[in-house]
Amino acid sequence: MNQNINILPECNDDINAIEIITIEAFKNHPHSNQTEHKILTALRDDNALSVSLVAEIKDEVVGHIAFSKVKINNEFIDWYGLAPVSVKPKYQNQGIGSQLILSGLEAICELDAKGCVLLGEPEYYNRFGFKALGELVLKGVPPEYFQSLLLSGEMPSGNIEYHKAFS
Numbered sequence: 001m002n003q004n005i006n007i008l009p010e011c012n013d014d015i016n017a018i019e020i021i022t023i024e025a026f027k028n029h030p031h032s033n034q035t036e037h038k039i040l041t042a043l044r045d046d047n048a049l050s051v052s053l054v055a056e057i058k059d060e061v062v063g064h065i066a067f068s069k070v071k072i073n074n075e076f077i078d079w080y081g082l083a084p085v086s087v088k089p090k091y092q093n094q095g096i097g098s099q100l101i102l103s104g105l106e107a108i109c110e111l112d113a114k115g116c117v118l119l120g121e122p123e124y125y126n127r128f129g130f131k132a133l134g135e136l137v138l139k140g141v142p143p144e145y146f147q148s149l150l151l152s153g154e155m156p157s158g159n160i161e162y163h164k165a166f167s
């Protein structure tokens with residue numbers, strides 16, 4: 001676990017570094033079409049980046065996480081999508097991704113989030129409480145990879161729609 005990490009909200013000076021880290025992190029990802037950095041720009045341009053945090057070590061940006069609102073059955077009901085999350089390759093496996101995810105979940109809780117969804121490896125995200133429950137469905141993806149975390153209230157069910165930046 002890297003002890004010298006600061007997790008901070010993104011500022012304008014971080015945008016370039018965030019883009020580079022996102023490109024580098026997803027470069028060899030088997031399920032990526034390498035558009036994650038474009039998604040971030042589109043979300044930012046549409047004021048739809050609800051939470052955007054950077055991980056810094058000695059003022060260098062080494063990781064990033066974003067959250068944006070999702071619709072459930074065509075309605076915004078305070079649920080968020082976690083995507084993308086990226087850690088600079090040489091800093092991976094030092095706990096930085098975990099710190100970003102935990103801080104990001106705290107940040108959406110401060111926005112009164114009721115829950116969060118993501119598409120990713122169950123083996124990794126289970127440790128933060130995410131589960132492929134089946135109540136929430138993202139069309140066109142294998143259900144075992146589409147995971148959710150209830151933060152407050154009752155578990156909704158239905159179809160999830162991410163911001164149009166993801167389509």
Ligand SMILES: CC(C)(COP(=O)(O)OP(=O)(O)OC[C@H]1O[C@@H](n2cnc3c(N)ncnc32)[C@H](O)[C@@H]1OP(=O)(O)O)[C@@H](O)C(=O)NCCC(=O)NCCS
Nearest residue numbers: 025085086087092093094095096097098119120121123124
């Ligand atoms: C996924 C990512 C953000 C994790 O960040 P990180 O700082 O490396 O993760 P942490 O150090 O907090 O956790 C490391 C642990 O996660 C596991 N892990 C990392 N990526 C994983 C994956 N894709 N599938 C399963 N386990 C994974 C590691 O094996 C390690 O396990 P251990 O704790 O049992 O040893 C980072 O690896 C990354 O940027 N990957 C490329 C982009 C990406 O895949 N983003 C997520 C898309 S859903």
